[in-house]
Amino acid sequence: MRTVYVNGSYLPETEATVSIFDRGFLMSDGVYEVTSVLDGKLIDFDGHAVRLQRSLDELQMKHPSSKDDLLEVHRELIRRNEITDGMIYLQVTRGNPGDRDFAFPPEETAPTVVLFTQSKPGMADSPMAQTGMKIISIEDQRWGRRDIKTVQLLYPSMGKMMAKAAGADDAWMVEDGHVTEGTSNNAYIVKGNTIVTRHLGHEILHGITRAAVLRFAREAQMKVEERSFTIAEAQEADEAFITSASTFVMPVVEIDGEAVGEGTPGPVAKRLREIYIDESRKAAV
Incomplete structure (x- = not known):
């Protein structure tokens, strides 16, 4: 079973949950990145990290963690899921304010961070x-x-x-x-x-x-x-x-x-x- 990452925890995908009040779910109020994996290593990770920061800044959204911490999460998911070729999806939303409202939630509202892998064997050799x-x-x-x-x-x-x-x-x-x-x-x-x-x-x-x-x-x-x-x-x-x-x-x-x-x-x-x-x-x- 695939292991995913949700808000600081590594979980079986069947046990991963996000609140129904999360603004990503209710408002599409979130950003994402997809980083490819070849031979068990990440392609262009720095570029994706920089663009993630830009997207968050443009939406006045909190950055969830440092680039080094995000890199370690990516690598841990590769290890746990034994990914050789594939992708890692990262999504950050404005979080769960506890109810639905068009206005942005209080600044102390924690962002929601989700990562998961997708295995794509032979990605570089697509027919x-x-x-x-x-x-x-x-x-x-x-x-x-x-x-x-x-x-x-x-x-x-x-x-x-x-x-x-x-x-x-x-x-x-x-x-x-x-x-x-x-x-x-x-x-x-x-x-x-x-x-x-x-x-x-x-x-x-x-x-x-x-x-x-x-x-x-x-x-x-x-x-x-x-x-x-x-x-x-x-x-x-x-x-x-x-x-x-x-x-x-x-x-x-x-x-x-x-x-x-x-x-x-x-x-x-x-x-x-x-x-x-x-x-x-x-x-x-």
Whole structure:
């Protein structure tokens, strides 16, 4: 049985509970991070810890503990659950004020902290990396502060179901005629030797994998343009791909029924996936 972490205690998942008055449950008043595990070690932990701090600060929420303490909890869950490849999910909410109220609870209210593991054997060898993803485009109907990694995930969940209903793997969201991001990933196109991805702002999540991949791309002498692009531009690109903590770099081969490039994973996405996985393994903690 899986061991999880709730508010300072390691528990069997069947014994883990959170109050019905918790603001994460009632108000989606919480933030989260997902850190990948390869070979029993954490990928990009520092980046996730920094983004967690930023999300908490933006929502004026207490930080539950130090980075070192959080790292030890992550490592302990890896040990207890014997995770080789997979993910660790961390969620922090504004806690349990004892009743439901729109106003923030008193400052002394303790945050709720939950972590659990998900085992994903062979994560780095996903078959989809060889075939590529098919995506559809949908209207972006989320709230305006997507740069904060909150647990408000209803619309992205609906987007994934729209994609499934259309026989696709995922959806890219479009606002004012331009792609913002995928339902749980950052979006990219490639034209020649230039990688194009949306610039940072309130409109997209500041992806930890995104930052690493763009750094590796520049080190490999690839040109990077951080700007918005349209679905039509994406359909006419040589390649397309996504990045996220759980998929690393994943090629996109079809957008709204139109093949991208040759309709197969392209060389830039393949190379960036190799570089990212290799470099991440070297730096894992």
